[in-house]
Amino acid sequence: MLGLLGEQGSDFAHKVDYAHDIVTIISVVCTVAIVGTMLYFAVIYRKRDGVDHETPMIEGNSLLEVIWTVFPTLVVIWVAYLGYDSFVDMRTVPPGAMEVNVTAKKWAWDFQYANGKRTTGELVVPVDQPVKLIMTSKDVLHSFFVPVMRTKMDVIPGRYTYEWFRPIKTGDFQVFCTEYCGDLHSGMLARLKVLPKAEFERWLADDSEELKLASMKPSDRGQEIYNKQCVACHSLDGSPRVGPSWLKIYGKEGQLVGGGTYKADENYIRESIYYPQAKTVAGYEAAKNAMASYQGQLSEDDITSLIAFMKTVDGTQKIVPAQPAAPKAADAAQLAAMSPAERGKALFNDPGNMCYTCHSIDGSRLVGPSMKGIWERKSKMSDGTEIVSDASYIKESIWKPQAKVVEGYPPAMPAIYEGKLTEENVSDIIEYLKTLK
Amino acid sequence: MSAHATTAHNEELNYLNWKTGIWSWLSSTDHKRICFLYLFTILIFFFVGGIAALLMRLELATTGPTIPSVVTSPHIYNVLFTLHGVFMIFLFVVPGIPATLGNFLIPLMIGAKDVAFPRLNLFSYYLYVIGALIGALSLWNPFSGLTAVDTGWTFYAPYSTTTGSSVSLMVFAAFVLGFSSILTGLNFIVTIHQLRAPGMTWMRLPVFIWASYATAIIQTVATPVVGMTLLLIIAERVFGAGIFDPTKGGDPVLMEHLFWFYSHPVVYIMVLPAFGVVGEIIPVFSRKPLFGYKMVVLSSMAIAAVGFVVWAHHMFVSGISDFSAIFFSLVTFLVAIPTAIKVFNWVSTMYKGSISFTTPMLYAMAFVFLFMIAGTTGIYLAMLGVDVYYHDTYFVVAHFHYTIQGGAVIGLIAALHYWFPKMSGKMYNETLSKIAFALVFIGFNLTFIPQFILGMDGMPRRYYNYPPEYQNMHTLSTIGAFMNGVGYTFALVNLLMTALFGKVKAPRNPYNSVGLEWQTASPPIHENFPETPVVDKDPYHYGTPAHV
Numbered sequence: 014m015l016g017l018l019g020e021q022g023s024d025f026a027h028k029v030d031y032a033h034d035i036v037t038i039i040s041v042v043c044t045v046a047i048v049g050t051m052l053y054f055a056v057i058y059r060k061r062d063g064v065d066h067e068t069p070m071i072e073g074n075s076l077l078e079v080i081w082t083v084f085p086t087l088v089v090i091w092v093a094y095l096g097y098d099s100f101v102d103m104r105t106v107p108p109g110a111m112e113v114n115v116t117a118k119k120w121a122w123d124f125q126y127a128n129g130k131r132t133t134g135e136l137v138v139p140v141d142q143p144v145k146l147i148m149t150s151k152d153v154l155h156s157f158f159v160p161v162m163r164t165k166m167d168v169i170p171g172r173y174t175y176e177w178f179r180p181i182k183t184g185d186f187q188v189f190c191t192e193y194c195g196d197l198h199s200g201m202l203a204r205l206k207v208l209p210k211a212e213f214e215r216w217l218a219d220d221s222e223e224l225k226l227a228s229m230k231p232s233d234r235g236q237e238i239y240n241k242q243c244v245a246c247h248s249l250d251g252s253p254r255v256g257p258s259w260l261k262i263y264g265k266e267g268q269l270v271g272g273g274t275y276k277a278d279e280n281y282i283r284e285s286i287y288y289p290q291a292k293t294v295a296g297y298e299a300a301k302n303a304m305a306s307y308q309g310q311l312s313e314d315d316i317t318s319l320i321a322f323m324k325t326v327d328g329t330q331k332i333v334p335a336q337p338a339a340p341k342a343a344d345a346a347q348l349a350a351m352s353p354a355e356r357g358k359a360l361f362n363d364p365g366n367m368c369y370t371c372h373s374i375d376g377s378r379l380v381g382p383s384m385k386g387i388w389e390r391k392s393k394m395s396d397g398t399e400i401v402s403d404a405s406y407i408k409e410s411i412w413k414p415q416a417k418v419v420e421g422y423p424p425a426m427p428a429i430y431e432g433k434l435t436e437e438n439v440s441d442i443i444e445y446l447k448t449l450k
Numbered sequence: 451m452s453a454h455a456t457t458a459h460n461e462e463l464n465y466l467n468w469k470t471g472i473w474s475w476l477s478s479t480d481h482k483r484i485c486f487l488y489l490f491t492i493l494i495f496f497f498v499g500g501i502a503a504l505l506m507r508l509e510l511a512t513t514g515p516t517i518p519s520v521v522t523s524p525h526i527y528n529v530l531f532t533l534h535g536v537f538m539i540f541l542f543v544v545p546g547i548p549a550t551l552g553n554f555l556i557p558l559m560i561g562a563k564d565v566a567f568p569r570l571n572l573f574s575y576y577l578y579v580i581g582a583l584i585g586a587l588s589l590w591n592p593f594s595g596l597t598a599v600d601t602g603w604t605f606y607a608p609y610s611t612t613t614g615s616s617v618s619l620m621v622f623a624a625f626v627l628g629f630s631s632i633l634t635g636l637n638f639i640v641t642i643h644q645l646r647a648p649g650m651t652w653m654r655l656p657v658f659i660w661a662s663y664a665t666a667i668i669q670t671v672a673t674p675v676v677g678m679t680l681l682l683i684i685a686e687r688v689f690g691a692g693i694f695d696p697t698k699g700g701d702p703v704l705m706e707h708l709f710w711f712y713s714h715p716v717v718y719i720m721v722l723p724a725f726g727v728v729g730e731i732i733p734v735f736s737r738k739p740l741f742g743y744k745m746v747v748l749s750s751m752a753i754a755a756v757g758f759v760v761w762a763h764h765m766f767v768s769g770i771s772d773f774s775a776i777f778f779s780l781v782t783f784l785v786a787i788p789t790a791i792k793v794f795n796w797v798s799t800m801y802k803g804s805i806s807f808t809t810p811m812l813y814a815m816a817f818v819f820l821f822m823i824a825g826t827t828g829i830y831l832a833m834l835g836v837d838v839y840y841h842d843t844y845f846v847v848a849h850f851h852y853t854i855q856g857g858a859v860i861g862l863i864a865a866l867h868y869w870f871p872k873m874s875g876k877m878y879n880e881t882l883s884k885i886a887f888a889l890v891f892i893g894f895n896l897t898f899i900p901q902f903i904l905g906m907d908g909m910p911r912r913y914y915n916y917p918p919e920y921q922n923m924h925t926l927s928t929i930g931a932f933m934n935g936v937g938y939t940f941a942l943v944n945l946l947m948t949a950l951f952g953k954v955k956a957p958r959n960p961y962n963s964v965g966l967e968w969q970t971a972s973p974p975i976h977e978n979f980p981e982t983p984v985v986d987k988d989p990y991h992y993g994t995p996a997h998v
Contacts, residue, residue: 017906018839029835036833040826047797048819054800055807055815058736065737065804070993073742077798078791082745085790089783092829097776099835104772153609154702156767156842160908163839167768169703170608171696174769187917191842191910193602195609196524199913376514377915378523385514393519421522 022161022186022207023178025102029163032095039088103164106177110143117148117155117168120197121310122188130217136188137206138180139213145177156192159205167192180207200377235322236332238315245370246304246425249332254427255371255380256304257294263323268295282323283316357445360438368442371426374449381426382419388447393420407446408439464875464973479568480976485554485873487575492542492550493942495582499537500935502530507897507931513918524914528600531912533589535603536620540627541582543858544716547723548669549578549634551865552662554873556638558967559656561647561985563977566640574633581626588619602912604713607694607705611686618687621680628673628680631719635669638662647966649985653747656965656989657740660747661726664754668715668722672758676712679705706768710761718757720854722750724861725792728814731868732796734963735811736803739990742795749788756784766837775834782832789825793818808961809883813864816891820856824849827902842912845905848898855894863890863941871956874949875973882944889937896930964991 014034021027060066113136116123124132138144148157150170158165162178190201208216226234239247239259246255265277270293275281284291289304311319326332348356361368361384371380382392390402395418400406409416411434414426434442465482475483509521509530521527553571557564565571589598599620601610610617642655642663655663683705685691692698694705733740740746762770762778796818805811827849831837840846870878900923909920916924959968964987970979 019907025835029839032833033830033836033839036826036830036836040829044819044822044826047793047822051797051800051815051818054797054803055805058800058803058805060804060806065806068737068804068993069802070739070991070995071741071802072739072988073745074798077794078742078745081794082787082791085787089786089829092833093780093783096779096833096835096837099833100772100775100779100838103835103838153612154606158842158908158910160839163835165767165838165841169696169769171700171702172769187908189908189910193528193606193609193912195600195613196528198528199524199910199915375915376518378515383515 018160018163020161021163022159022180022182022184023163024181025099025178026161026163026181028099028102032092032099035095036092039092103176103178106145106175107143107179110145110177111138112145112147113138115146115148115157115168116151117157117190117201118151119153119195120190120201122157122190122201122203126217128217128220130220134203135206136203137208137213137216139210140180140183140207142210143177143179145175147173147175149173153194154192155190155194155201158189158191159186160189161186162205165191183207183209197377231318231321232325233322234315235318235320236325238311238319239322242307242311243319245367246427249326252429254429255425256297259323259326261328262326263320269293270295270298279320282320286311286316286319353441353444354448355445357441357443358448360434360442361445366430366434381422384446385449387449388443394418395420395424404440404443407443411439411442463975464971465976466875466973468976477572479564479572481553481557481565481568481571482873482974482978484571484575485550488545488549488553488578491575491579491582492545495537495541496938499534499542500938502534502537504931504935506530506534507928509914510916510924511928512925513916513921515915521914525597525600527914528602528912529589529598532599532602536585536589536599536624538854539603539716539720540624541585543720543854544627544631545578545634546720546858546862547727547865548638548662548665548719549575551658551727551862551869552634552638552665552723555658555869555967556641556662557645558872558970558974558978559659559965560642560645560650561966561979561983562641562645563979565637566644567637570633571637574630574637577626577630577633581623581630584626585620585623588616588623604709605680605683605705606709607683607686607700607702608696610683610705611695618684621683625677625680628677631669632673635666635673638666639670642666647983647985650966651985653744654985654987654989655747656726657729657743657746657750658723658726660750661722661729664750665719665722668719668754668757672712672715672719675708676716679708679712682708703765703769706765707762710764711758714761714764715754715757717850717853718753720858721861722753724817724858724864725750727861727865727868728796728817729792730965731810731814731864732799733990733992734961734965735806735808735814736800737992738799738801738803739988739992740795741798741801742791743988743990745791746795749791752788753785756781756788760785763832763837766834767841779832779834779837783829786825786829786832789821793822793825808867809878809880809887810864810868812884812887813860813867816887817857817860817864820852820860820894824852824856827852839908840905842910843905844901844909844911847911848901848905851898851901860890860894863938866942866945868961869967870945870949871960872967872972872974874952875956876948876952877954877956877960878945878948878952883941886937886941886944889933889940891937893930893933893935893937897927897934898930900924900927900930965989 014031015037017037018030018033021030112127114125121133122136124136146157148166148168149172150168152170155168156165157168157176159178162180164176164178166174166176168174184207186205186207188203188205190198194201226237229237248254248258249260251258251260262277267275269275275292275294287306287308289306348359351359360366373379373383374385376383376385387402391399392402393399400417406417412431414428415424418424465480475487478484505520506527509516509527515521521530553565597616599616601613601617605617605621642659682691682693686693686695690698692700694700694702696702729740729746760778760782762774763782766775766779827845831840831846831849867878867883870876904920904923907920909916956972958970958972961968966983966985969983
């Protein structure tokens, strides 16, 4: 009717909205009636000419008081029933519902299907099929809220909770975490994709990615993970980046910040990945806080694979990290046809440059400052001076990252871009950054 | 001649000037002076909590980081909303009306010289100060490596038992504050039972006294539960007791039950006294008896009683059983009935009155409007199916601000204006006060009506960042918040300046009220009445009796 809650995606959404409409009408009518009466009395019984007129000593009226006790009672009984009626539907899972296991952790949603397929941050379901989410948390309380489905349930460590819905239309919908869970609570989002049945079946059966990973040697799997997650900060050839190089890392011994020594055995490596701040290698003081914990992102299996990969980086063979192939002629032509800002965007998102691993474009804080609104932004430097990020500052920051460091950020950016990015590349990137308002 | 001079001198003496010096204030057991100690202290926290709110609103004005030089990370934002919640609830609104106006008015309204235990009263104040300082320390602690508390004012486990911030300290602060609250409550209960003047029967008590009485009962009964809960959190954090931590067999939902068992009734601690204030103001400025006095009294007691058995309506999606959810939804609706009765009675009081629009009356009428919105939006949240959608969205944020700010804070500001002549001996400036009122009223609605709309669109609360489609309403809300902040500052500074430098002396009874507190001097003498008054009339004896 009133459509105040937006799009309806599940079959019980209309019941919730109906209850919502009824209570809205009652509320508006009552508020207008009571406040209207008050204002009406205020006008007609106002004190005139600064002199009180005679008023009757009315102390009450039993009939009226009975009426306005009984009337609200009847109204709230009706409204309570409407709330109950819509609630019962959303707590009663129809038989034959497809089950998806949901695991919440700071700050991501993992989904696992009956056939073993796993996804993160994306729940894919077929239309017209009841879906039951069986949910638990690995750390603190979370809550799984799908506005379009009108359903929500807390996700609790140490026990299972559930919610269900039957999608009535296909589409791509927002999922929020609605129980406060710490720093990145507002970033703990997911997408709900409702697909036509046949398309969903194809998607569910497509296990090529999983199979590929499962059948790999641990060291190869480790290399895959390295290429996706670690390459930005750890080189394989001994050159320093944000963190120590992985060349001959396994078994290496050295000094720690604040005294003490380390030996990079399995336990030390595992600790460094899960608790990066526990120990810092001497010489990397500045980058102490640059690495975030990979707890929840890398499984024990992943870490075993990474360690197996590290053991292969022993200097006996040259391992080439994932590098983008040099642009082919066609790509060069394609690049030339682009606007400078589009070229800059391509460079920013190029896995060979990996700008995006440390600089967000949506304002969120990663290792370095966000690029949102960077153009002509005023920032305070670690030496107390204030600068405006114009073209010459940005160029300097790309080529000589340590020259000026924004206050509150680690001087963690590797000086590898001078020579790698030409003058023209840099000006393209600047054009792109100007668009990030 | 000399006798005459002494009399004139005696007339000048009142509770404000009969002893002088800062120590005479800090060590005073006079309930009226303790009112001022509380008032100044809570207003400091109101100011700090307000600044935190404005910083949050500024950060939320646009999507993405809006003031990255101040709110440098999501963590800072989380600390801000924790600070705002803890300061506003535990340090400002809970002690708000009871500790200030309750202290000032209860003895005056019942014709007593002071509260039953004046020294305990002063002790409560210092407990409050100690608790408040410990709380402030946990938010900014130069002595420890722990960071500021970022749990939100609800301290939900296991986040609160595992986060690396000064939660234990903060929780201990809340524990100490709870003791202050319990002692104040006890003091008021005994005072109301024992120290009523001759003729001041229970059914002649002003509704403000009834509201304070109901509040004091909640304070003494509910606060120990939260005290225990807070100690359990400390046991969990310091000794790893395993009460709430599921990895040790504990239950995080138990924490929610214990927390809300106190924190729902605390809503009534905040708002019942404001009901009392409105019940005092409307009859005076309508020149009419309070309509249905007995029902108003009964409804206060009913709200206090029912308020104890509705706590789990905060937990419909927390994993409690569906049966519990249904039970708590039904019981919650019961609160709507006495609340509705109160509103009907206030409005009916104005019928055939002679209504003057003084600043307190404007605040009281605004209260009725704001509380209608607070109450009706509460109905949405009591409805199971609808609450599943609204839980932890901005709709809830807007609803409880209408209740607590639109109710308790507006009630406090109304009361500060209404009893200002009695408290300070000066008359406030009507024009300036009305300008401030307009800013507060418009600013408040502009802040929170957009938040209802955000809630309808599904915007979750406690979000540092949000998708761009929510931006317009957030910007409007921010503009409203600043207007609201300016309004409160204007209203309070106006009162403070008038109290200090005002020229217009207040007469004994400027509103021609029948209330007992208006029958003594403005400001009252040290022990309130020259001799114990005798009461022979109903509390709202206005108007002409009908001819039979």
